[in-house]
Structure formats: C-alpha cells, structure tokens
Amino acid sequence: MTKPVDLGFSISLIDLYDLQTAQRTGAYVFQEEEVTIIETSASPSIPHLIKGLEALSINLHDVKNIIVTHIHLDHAGGAGVLLQHCPNARVFVHPKGMRHLADPSRLIQGAKAVYGEKFDALFDPIVPIPEDRLVIKEDGETLQIGEDRTLTFLHTPGHANHHFSIYDEKSNGIFTGDTAGVFYPQLLSYDMELYLPSTSPNQFDPEAMLASIERFKALRPGRIYFGHFGMSQQVQTVWEQLHYWLPIFVQVGNEVLSEQANQSFTEKTEAVFNRLFEIVRTFLRKQQVPDDADVYQLLQLDLQVCAMGLVDYVEKQKR
Incomplete structure (x- = not known):
C-alpha cells in the first residue's frame, strides 16, 4: 500500500485503490479528538483504509465519525463494512441518502444494471447500516470534531441530489465529493492539471452543478479535496476548467x-x-x-x- 499522505492541518489522505487502481479514490482522515473519516469507497477498499489507519496509529475504536458525501457505491459502498470494525462510530449522510444506506437494495439493483457481471468484484458486499448509527445533516448544519475544528455541511446537487459537501474552516478547504468534478493527478508528471465534470446517471443536472460551484466559489476556499482523487490548491484553475x-x-x-x-x-x-x-x-x-x-x-x-x-x-x- 501507499503510505498515507500528510496534507497539513491534521488531515491525511489514504489511497483506497478503488478498481485496484492507485489514485482513484481516497479517504480523508482528521486526526482530531474525534477521529473523523470522509469517504470510504467501495467494500473491497476497506482493507486499504484499515491499513492506512494503522499506519497513522489510529485505533479503530477511536473512530467516531464516518462521513460520505453521497451514496454512490464508489464513495459510500464500504461504509457498512467499515462500521463493523469501528464500534464507536456513526455514519453521516445526506437526508436523501439515509434510507438507502439503511436498506441498500435499490443501490445494489441500480449498480448491477450499470456494471452487470462486474458488480461482485467491484462492490460486494454492501452491508446495511443500522438506523441508530446513521445521522443526517441538513444544509448549513455543523459538526464539532475538535476544540478549534468545525465542519459545515452544504447541500450541493448537480452530480446527485443526495450530495453534500463539507467545508473545513481550519484548512479553508472543501470536500467536494463529485460535485466539483474529478482531478487526475496522474497528469501532474506531464506538468499539467485536468479537472473534468462528473456527469454520471441518473441525477446529473448541469444547472444545479453550476449553482453548487458558485456556492463553493463564494466561500473563497484555498483547497479542494476531491473524491477522485486528492487535494488541489489551484482553485481558480478548477473553476475555469469546469x-x-x-x-x-x-x-x-x-x-x-x-x-x-x-x-x-x-x-x-x-x-x-x-x-x-x-x-x-x-x-x-x-x-x-x-x-x-x-x-x-x-x-x-x-x-x-x-x-x-x-x-x-x-x-x-x-x-
């Protein structure tokens, strides 16, 4: 596995090797009083996440908050499996996504329609999450995870209606899931950056996506933490390319x-x-x-x- 990357501000990035591919999906870990993880990727990625936490000397019993930006399986599919290893954790999800994590049957059905016979290798197993361990966050609500760290949840549709993004004032960064597109760090070795919109089915809405991007811009962030993959401080370039x-x-x-x-x-x-x-x-x-x-x-x-x-x-x- 790749060592977790220290991004500063007590945030580390663990490569989750989605699709057995480096720099595809990642989990962001806040090493605060309440250890907090943003994104889990799919279930086959959970062993990589656990190894990454071990490398950070984090005991799974100390994980308190698991946040998924939206319920697509490459972001939240592994949340149920991870929760089995983290007995003191809760999962935070958009209000429109909660019931699908409690009963993932429709998620499974939709993914099988898209991925067919590849489904098991990509996503299995998808474990239901008990409702008493699910927490919804409304637009503008916050979560205190340290003495001087508050996360703010922002409803940001465009990629999906069940999507929120998380603003971290301490790092002046936004965890944008897929709403601000996909970052391809593989191209940095060619001295270029590429950011493409993610227009996957079945709730893509370009007008809503642009409105969400305007909301991001209004916060004047210095960092964007992408679901795919990694952090960019070239914020203006991100907006321009999108x-x-x-x-x-x-x-x-x-x-x-x-x-x-x-x-x-x-x-x-x-x-x-x-x-x-x-x-x-x-x-x-x-x-x-x-x-x-x-x-x-x-x-x-x-x-x-x-x-x-x-x-x-x-x-x-x-x-």
Missing part, C-alpha cells in the same frame, strides 16, 4: 441524441463516449501527453459513465 468542460459535455450529449434519435440507449451512450474521449484525447495531445499514458484507463472508465449520465439527462429534457 466552466470550460461542462458545456462541452452537455453539447456533445445534445448533438449525438439529435443525430441518433432512433438508436438504443447503449448505442447513444457509445457514440457520446467516443466523441467525448476523442475531444479529451485531442486536448491532452496538445499538452504533450502520450497516447499510452496510464491516465487513459481512468478516462475511459469515467467518460463511459459520464456518457450514460449525459444520455439520461438529454432524454429526460426531451421528455
């Missing part, structure tokens, strides 16, 4: 569905993916990123899911 890429993604979805109105959902999704992938690859080629760079494996996966969300969104708009 405002650049989001209209392109939506435009591609609209164009493809106009051209292929009579095709199946799968065929439309494949066409959107192909066009998005070519646009992003052309952009990266201009930045001297070679076609065999490792980042393309992640981009292919992410853009396929984004394409599904875009087709779903455009078809809903047409209805």
